[in-house]
Amino acid sequence: MLSGPASTVLLPHGLFDEDGRCHRLAELRPLTGREEWALADAGNHPDPRAVSALLAACLGRLGDFPSVDAPLAAALTRGDRHHLALHLRARLYGDRLTLVARCPSPGCGAMADVDVRLSALAPERPDAAPEVLRVALPEGPAEVREPTGEDDAVLARAEGSREERSALLWSRLVEVAGQPLSPEGWRALPARSRHAVALALAEGTTAPDLGLVARCPRCEAWLELELEPFALLARELRGGAARLETEVHVLAFHYHWSETDILALPRARRWRYLELLRRELDGRPLVDGWS
Ligand SMILES: [Zn+2]
Structure with missing residues (x-):
């Protein structure tokens, strides 16, 4: 299953409280349909405040903080926020990512695939980082x-x-x-x-290094690109927005649930209900390419 219950993520930097104690162990819940939708709508460069709201929605405990609101999520370092985004992305779509970049050499312009493993970009850092x-x-x-x-x-x-x-x-x-x-x-x-x-x-810095390099397959020039985790997540969710709409439609149609209730479900739960529904309807596919 692609996404499941809350998991814990060790933040590379962590949040320092007023006594100078660092809180690094974060409980990360899967995105609900509502958060998928909000991020899909956030454009190519999601606003930092929208990102804070999103992180507040999917973070549970953070160290001794029982919950995380938007101001607390805004106090996280940029690196910690990117680290969390890479974890959210890995849980939704897997650890592997293929980016496509155009060769910048004049007269070339070939498209190159850049393969990335998110776990390699955002490794766990057991050592504590200083506050400053x-x-x-x-x-x-x-x-x-x-x-x-x-x-x-x-x-x-x-x-x-x-x-x-x-x-x-x-x-x-x-x-x-x-x-x-x-x-x-x-x-x-x-x-x-x-x-x-x-x-x-x-x-x-404890932030993940998001600068990627690859060789152009045609002219061997070096390609450099910078991964923007929230922009990537927004782009991928936008690509799946039509499918999410179909999921809401099918679940609302058959279960008579409201859109709000359906969007409160994380993807794994929606897919589980759709799977049960598919079986119930005797293998008749609800939407093309479902099973
Ligand atoms: Zn080239």
């Missing part, structure tokens, strides 16, 4: 933390050039000599110091 990373700068000791869903939500709404938005993000992540930075303060740091902070974060 420390870097010694000429300006004083600096601390940098990983970006969270809330940082991404602020960034998604920020105006300005790419450089201004980048300065806004760094100003949220970095403190120098115990003092928070403004975006201007970040930009006023010497390039060497900004580079040292970026390097510390790149080396110390």
Whole structure:
């Protein structure tokens, strides 16, 4: 069966509470039809706040937190959120993923398949991560933390050039000599110091590495692509939206359940009912390609 009851996922980073204790063990429930639908509707780049709402809906316990609401899901690091998305995807469609990329070489443009195993992208990391990373700068000791869903939500709404938005993000992540930075303060740091902070974060991050490379089958050029887990999940769910509609139709028609009740079921339960229905109807297929 493709999806089942709640499972536990060890977050690579985890959520630090006010006492500095880290909570990493998350209970992950399968998506219900409603969440599948919402994500399928979320467009090519799901909004970070919509992602927080989705994660809140499918996360149960998180360490000592009995439940996770949207603000708590927004406080998770970007890496932890991606890690959870890869787990959700693996449970819906399996561990294997084939991406198709177009070769960027001028005059080539061949399509290349890139095969990925999600379990290899998001391995379990038994070692605890620090809450912040420390870097010694000429300006004083600096601390940098990983970006969270809330940082991404602020960034998604920020105006300005790419450089201004980048300065806004760094100003949220970095403190120098115990003092928070403004975006201007970040930009006023010497390039060497900004580079040292970026390097510390790149080396110390617990986020899954989503940069993929493959060889073009025609010209052997290297293809690079960046996997966006929530965009991938949204795209795949959109592809299955017509089937979900059919599932709702068939279950509503035969059981007289409301759409709301049917969409509250995770996929495995819907498929189980459809299987029982199929047997009941004496092997007569309800929709093409069902059995
Ligand atoms: Zn090529």
